[in-house]
Every structure is written in structure tokens, then in C-alpha cells.
Amino acid sequence: MSDAIKHECGLAFIRLRKPFSYYQQQYGSVFYGLNKLYLLMEKQHNRGQDGAGVATVKLHTEPGVPFMHRIRSSQPQPIGDVFGRIRDEIAEIEKYQPEITKYPGLMKGHLRFLGELLMGHLRYATQGKNNVELCHPFVRYNTIPARNLTMAGNFNLVNVEELFNFVKVQPGETHKNSDLAAMLEVVHHFLAKEDEQRQNGLDVKAILQQAFSMFDGGYHVCGLIGSGDAFVIRDPHGIRPSYYYVNEDVIVAASERAAIRTAFNVGENEVMELMPGTALIVKENGEYSIEEIIPAKERRACSFERIYFSRGNDEKIYKERHALGYHLSETVLKAIDNDLRNTIFSFIPNTAEVAFYGLIKGLEDYLNKIKVERIMSWGKDFDEEKLTEMVNRRVRIDKIAIKDVKMRTFITEDSSRNEMVQHVYDITYGTVKPGTDTLVVIDDSIVRGTTLRESIIKMLDRLGPKRIIVMSSAPQIRYPDCYGIDMSKMGEFVAFQAAIALIREQGKEYILQEAYGLCKELERTNTLNAQNVVKNIYKPFTPEEISAKIAQIITPAGINAQVEVIYQNIESLHASCPSNLGDWYFTGNYPTPGGNRVVNKAFMNYMEGKNERGY
Numbered sequence: 001m002s003d004a005i006k007h008e009c010g011l012a013f014i015r016l017r018k019p020f021s022y023y024q025q026q027y028g029s030v031f032y033g034l035n036k037l038y039l040l041m042e043k044q045h046n047r048g049q050d051g052a053g054v055a056t057v058k059l060h061t062e063p064g065v066p067f068m069h070r071i072r073s074s075q076p077q078p079i080g081d082v083f084g085r086i087r088d089e090i091a092e093i094e095k096y097q098p099e100i101t102k103y104p105g106l107m108k109g110h111l112r113f114l115g116e117l118l119m120g121h122l123r124y125a126t127q128g129k130n131n132v133e134l135c136h137p138f139v140r141y142n143t144i145p146a147r148n149l150t151m152a153g154n155f156n157l158v159n160v161e162e163l164f165n166f167v168k169v170q171p172g173e174t175h176k177n178s179d180l181a182a183m184l185e186v187v188h189h190f191l192a193k194e195d196e197q198r199q200n201g202l203d204v205k206a207i208l209q210q211a212f213s214m215f216d217g218g219y220h221v222c223g224l225i226g227s228g229d230a231f232v233i234r235d236p237h238g239i240r241p242s243y244y245y246v247n248e249d250v251i252v253a254a255s256e257r258a259a260i261r262t263a264f265n266v267g268e269n270e271v272m273e274l275m276p277g278t279a280l281i282v283k284e285n286g287e288y289s290i291e292e293i294i295p296a297k298e299r300r301a302c303s304f305e306r307i308y309f310s311r312g313n314d315e316k317i318y319k320e321r322h323a324l325g326y327h328l329s330e331t332v333l334k335a336i337d338n339d340l341r342n343t344i345f346s347f348i349p350n351t352a353e354v355a356f357y358g359l360i361k362g363l364e365d366y367l368n369k370i371k372v373e374r375i376m377s378w379g380k381d382f383d384e385e386k387l388t389e390m391v392n393r394r395v396r397i398d399k400i401a402i403k404d405v406k407m408r409t410f411i412t413e414d415s416s417r418n419e420m421v422q423h424v425y426d427i428t429y430g431t432v433k434p435g436t437d438t439l440v441v442i443d444d445s446i447v448r449g450t451t452l453r454e455s456i457i458k459m460l461d462r463l464g465p466k467r468i469i470v471m472s473s474a475p476q477i478r479y480p481d482c483y484g485i486d487m488s489k490m491g492e493f494v495a496f497q498a499a500i501a502l503i504r505e506q507g508k509e510y511i512l513q514e515a516y517g518l519c520k521e522l523e524r525t526n527t528l529n530a531q532n533v534v535k536n537i538y539k540p541f542t543p544e545e546i547s548a549k550i551a552q553i554i555t556p557a558g559i560n561a562q563v564e565v566i567y568q569n570i571e572s573l574h575a576s577c578p579s580n581l582g583d584w585y586f587t588g589n590y591p592t593p594g595g596n597r598v599v600n601k602a603f604m605n606y607m608e609g610k611n612e613r614g615y
């Protein structure tokens with residue numbers, strides 16, 4: 001089967017609250033909104049590099065004049081492509097009317113994308129072919145202006161089929177697995193109903209309450225309506241991140257706080273978090289409100305956002321990644337028997353860099369403590385040489401792995417990933433004392449283990465270390481994620497491969513058969529969402545046993561160094577990222593019942609040899 005593309009990951013929204021002439025006077029450009037949208041998107045490019053799209057709505061147009069426009073790209077550098085094409089349109093008009101930029105009203109009439117409502121999207125398609133038809137935003141056109149709707153989002157739903165059935169829509173081949181297509185149809189269904197009944201303005205809150213009570217998953221979604229209204233909404237568990245900022249000139253929303261801070265040059269506390277289950281609703285007249293759409297449920301904000309996905313320049317995320325590294329320092333000291341003299345520390349670029357600083361801080365704190373203890377124990381028995389030697393003891397750090405391509409391989413589609421990871425990294429020669437040094441490298445996450453097996457371990461081994469210890473600032477990734485970040489097939493997780501290998505080695509295949517039988521039974525009684533059966537696969541083994549097996553799996557043939565893997569534990573993860581406790585990919589504790597169905601389906605697919613995702 002061809003894989004469905006279900007991953008849509010970065011969002012930007014701007015509502016201009018003043019006429020275009022104001023922005024020209026105040027900020028020197030009628031393109032203020034478009035420029036800010038570009039910046040917001042560029043600052044979130046970490047969230048998706050496979051596609052980009054923009055939609056705009058113009059307010060108060062004459063009847064018959066198009067007011068909703070959309071442009072999308074799945075070219076390499078898609079943000080540049082989208083805005084390049086918008087720029088070309090501007091240049092074309094200026095060619096014939098060089099004075100036009102002086103007349104904002106005229107500009108609005110001539111330029112398709114000069115709208116007061118702007119929405120941008122960055123797409124990450126980890127699976128299947130990158131098809132521009134699947135890039136957000138999607139649009140639902142209608143002859144009645146208020147029933148035109150365009151939406152984009154960062155989300156995964158686990159009940160798409162059910163939703164299409166509800167609105168009695170037969171989606172085409174391209175969109176049949178698309179969460180957004182299903183969501184758009186459902187929201188449009190209630191929008192049309194509301195428009196039929198309404199006396200005055202649209203009751204956007206009522207539309208959202210009816211539509212969003214039907215969605216099972218994690219989401220951060222934005223919609224622009226032909227009436228001039230707009231909304232941004234976040235799932236009731238707060239799984240996906242969502243932030244907003246308001247001043248007299250603009251209303252802004254985005255997936256990451258730091259992007260808003262940089263684009264609008266504002267402080268940490270000026271950017272607000274959109275709380276779980278609520279929506280930012282912007283009325284056609286530029287007023288806004290924060291409304292509860294679905295009562296908030298237990299907060300399960302995604303921790304993988306903090307560990308890997310978001311950009312690390314966010315004030316809180318930086319501290320959290322630092323803490324993740326710090327928490328690992330004690331464990332690594334134990335692993336190397338406190339032998340800092342013969343150990344060299346480094347990181348796998350890029351995301352792990354901040355955790356590396358945290359790790360080093362932890363090691364330095366230890367070393368400083370030791371120095372003080374030693375010096376104190378000398379009493380008066382020391383000289384300059386002895387003291388200098390002690391004070392100059394350092395944790396040995398070096399930049400050993402280099403990333404040649406400035407792209408995120410994890411969010412690169414599967415077919416090209418293996419080859420890519422082989423060529424993405426390189427090493428710095430002459431850094432390690434061959435045969436003596438232990439080399440410790442920290443990565444933020446080990447998912448499939450491909451980065452390590454196909455590239456990093458072989459390269460590091462060329463430097464001749466005695467041991468290679470890989471530390472992961474995330475715990476073992478054991479279960480699929482179906483709420484936003486694509487990790488969908490059981491057999492691909494190196495932790496699952498390790499559990500299977502241990503089961504086989506120990507002749508415990510009955511565990512697999514029992515779990516499969518239980519899944520089948522749950523399927524028959526339509527209760528696949530009642531429990532996560534895959535937990536039984538891991539149950540017989542300690543995390544350390546799984547880690548030891550993972551180390552074997554990621555060690556390619558012909559490696560001289562002894563390879564070990566050390567993971568973060570769940571307690572330290574939670575201590576490091578206290579407001580993002582969503583940890584289902586590590587623990588198997590899904591926030592919605594749909595999650596259990598997904599993991600059980602993924603396991604059944606694995607047992608049946610089907611290479612397809614569980615949702």
C-alpha cells in the first residue's frame with residue numbers, strides 16, 4: 001500500500017487590524033503582513049521542510065471580486081518558492097504601474113495575496129511521495145462568501161474514516177487519508193448550517209464546538225472564513241503547541257513562541273500560550289476573544305516537541321534541553337567509572353547540542369566538587385605545580401561529529417532517508433587517543449537507530465576509541481506517535497526490534513502470539529482502544545536489557561570499539577520538561593483512546609508482515 005501522508009507541522013497566522021495605508025505609514029510598507037508571515041514561517045522551518053503554503057483573505061471586497069487566495073509549493077526550499085512567486089506577482093504589476101506601491105487601496109485590488117487575514121503552513125511529510133496537493137492550506141470554495149473556508153494545521157487525527165462517513169463525503173484518492181480534508185469537510189458542514197440559520201454575524205464558537213467535539217487526536221489548527229472571521233484552536237489535551245500575541249496592529253498565532261518573539265521583537269511574557277481546548281476567535285471587525293471550545297482534559301503536551309521538534313532558541317526549551325543533558329551526567333560518570341582523564345565528550349549535531357551543554361555542566365559540577373575536596377584534604381601540603389595541575393583539570397570536550405547538510409533527516413521522507421544519513425555526517429580527525437579513550441556522544445533521540453548504525457558508529461570507530469557510549473537525551477522510543485510526529489510502524493523502532501530479539505533469544509515467542517491473540521480478540525469485540533497490548537512485549541525486560549540489545553543492533557559489523565547505549569529515564573524527563581508530560585511514545589500511556597487502537601493496529605500489522613501504518 002502507498003503510505004498516507006498525515007503530518008502537517010508548522011503554523012503561522014496574522015490578522016491585520018488596521019487598513020493597509022496604516023502599515024505603509026507606520027512601518028514603511030504595505031507588505032508588512034506578508035513580510036511578517038514570511039519571517040514567522042522561516043523561523044519555524046524546523047517544523048517542516050517538504051512543503052509550504054499560504055492563504056489570505058481580503059476584507060470588504062466588492063461582490064464578485066475574489067477574496068480568498070492560496071499558494072502552495074513542494075519544491076526544495078518551499079518557503080522561498082512560495083514567497084518568490086508572490087514577489088514575482090508584485091514585480092509584474094509594478095512593471096506596468098511603477099507608482100502603484102504609493103496607493104495601498106489599488107495594491108489591495110491588484111495583488112492576490114494582499115489580504116488582511118494571512119495564514120502560513122510548513123509541511124513535514126515523513127512518508128510517501130511529496131505531493132503538492134497534500135500541502136496545506138486546503139480550501140473549500142462556495143458561491144456564498146461566508147461559506148468559503150480555508151484551513152491548515154499541525155495535527156494528526158485517528159478517526160478520519162469516521163469523519164468522512166459523518167459528512168457523507170467520498171474523498172478522492174489523494175485526500176482519502178488526509179486528516180485536514182476530513183476536518184475541513186466537518187467544519188464546513190457546520191459552517192454552512194450556521195450560515196443558513198444565522199441572523200447576524202457567524203457564531204464561530206458554536207461552529208467550532210460542534211465540529212471539534214468530533215475530532216480524536218492532537219491538533220493546532222487555523223481557519224480563515226470568507227465572512228472575514230478566523231480562528232486558531234488547540235486540542236483539549238494540549239498535545240500540539242500553540243501560542244499567540246496581540247497588539248493594536250496585529251493578532252498573531254504560531255506553533256512556537258520563539259518565532260513570534262523574533263518576528264515581532266517582543267518579550268517572553270507578551271506571547272501567550274493558547275490553552276488546551278480553547279480557540280482564539282477573531283471577528284470580522286478585528287475584535288478577538290479566547291473561548292473554551294471543548295473542556296480541557298488532563299494536560300498531555302508532547303514532550304518530544306521539547307526534546308527534538310521545536311527550535312531550541314525558545315527560552316524554556318533551551319533550559320529544558322540543558323536539564324535533560326544535566327540529568328545524564330551522573331549516569332555517564334558511573335559508566336566511565338569517573339575516569340574523566342581518558343574520556344572525551346561530544347554530541348551528534350544539531351538538536352543534541354543544548355543537551356550536551358547540560359551534560360558538560362553536570363560533569364564540571366562533579367569535577368569542581370572533587371577539586372575542592374582534594375585541595376581541602378592537602379591541608380598545607382601543596383605547591384604551585386600541584387595546585388596548577390589540579391585547577392587545570394578539565395572535562396575533555398571536542399567537536400567530533402560534523403553535520404554537512406543543513407537538513408533534519410528525521411523529518412525526511414523514508415525512501416531517501418537511509419542514503420541521506422550515510423552522507424550527512426563527518427568526523428574531526430586527530431581528536432581521540434586511539435586504544436585509550438572512551439568516546440561519549442550525546443544525541444537527542446534514537447528512533448530507528450539508522451543515524452547511528454548507518455553513519456555515526458562507523459565513523460566514530462575510525463578514530464580508534466576503546467569504547468563508544470551513546471547517550472540519548474530522550475528515553476527509549478517504544479510506541480508509535482499518532483498525534484503529530486510521525487513514528488508509526490512498530491518494526492521500525494529499534495527498541496521494539498531489541499525486545500523482539502530478546503524474546504527470540506530466550507525462546508519466549510509465546511509472548512508475541514499471546515499479544516497478537518489478545519489484539520485479535522479486542523478487534524473482534526470492537527474494543528481495540530481499551531488497552532495497549534504492546535506493553536506486554538516489553539514487560540519481561542528491564543530498560544537496561546533493552547538498551548544493551550539496542551547497542552548490539554546499532555553496531556555494524558567490523559567495529560573495533562565496544563558500543564554501549566544509555567537512555568534518559570522517564571522521571572528525569574519529566575523533571576526536565578515539567579509542563580510537557582505527554583510521553584506516550586516512551587511509556588505507551590496514550591492520552592486518547594484512539595492511541596491504544598493505533599498501537600495495537602501497528603503491532604498487528606507487524607505480526608501480519610504488513611508494512612503499513614496503524615492509523
Ligand SMILES: O=P(O)(O)OC[C@H]1O[C@H](OP(=O)(O)OP(=O)(O)O)[C@H](O)[C@@H]1O
Pocket residue numbers: 308348349350351352403407408409410411443444445446447448449450451452
Ligand atoms: O534513530 P533515527 O531514526 O536515525 O533518528 C534519530 C535522529 O534523527 C534526528 O536527527 P535530524 O537529522 O532529524 O535532526 P537534527 O540535526 O536537528 O538533530 C535526531 O536528532 C537523531 O539524530
